[in-house]
Amino acid sequence: MSYPNTLIFVDFPSADPEATAEFYEAVFGWEVEGRPAGVFHRIVPGQNFQLDDGSQGPTGNLHMGIHNTANARPYPDPEGAEPREPATNGRTTRVWILVSDDDSIDRILGEAVKRGAKELWRDHYWAEFNGFNAAFEDPWGNTFVLWVKGGDDPQIPEGWTNE
Known part of the structure; x- marks a missing residue:
């Protein structure tokens, strides 16, 4: 092919x-x-x-x-x-969203939770793909992973989890 x-x-x-x-x-x-x-x-x-x-x-x-x-x-x-x-019992669709420079994970999570979403995690860094992330499940069972690029020298804030 x-x-x-x-x-x-x-x-x-x-x-x-x-x-x-x-x-x-x-x-x-x-x-x-x-x-x-x-x-x-x-x-x-x-x-x-x-x-x-x-x-x-x-x-x-x-x-x-x-x-x-x-x-x-x-x-x-x-x-x-x-x-x-x-389908709401178990793993469903998981979508990764690159957060715009003029928006924030905190605003998106707050708006989502206010509208019935369930926060899954926040304040996490994943070195494998160099990104700061959080996630929520929407009211219909879909998972959204919110992503912010770590940049050349990512500084992991105190208290954040990382892997």
Whole structure:
């Protein structure tokens, strides 16, 4: 194979796509479009990936979606298929979000928890990928790992866990 298969989309399961769209808009500042509303919503994070100098590079953002677990589309049968509820018992989707320089892990976690998310951890550094991180589980069972790059000489604050 000369060219690898390409990831084009990831979507999150939800029993209430409208509420999920409102949650992600408030927590991450993302634009969310109903396509059609209540059935499938497209998340448009916005902007291209930044280059080291802060300008936008040629690579566009990765779109995501929210699908209604009552009848996940597309599917050949108009009635959909089982299961019809989000998986909430055990590991589910885990998404890594690079926190913008003009935002913060604390703001995102606070907004998420205020809207019903469960904080999983905060104040952790992972040397393997040189990043400061925290995580929460949204009200629909999806895990979001919030990530801030450590830079050339990461200084781990006192009291933080690290590995």
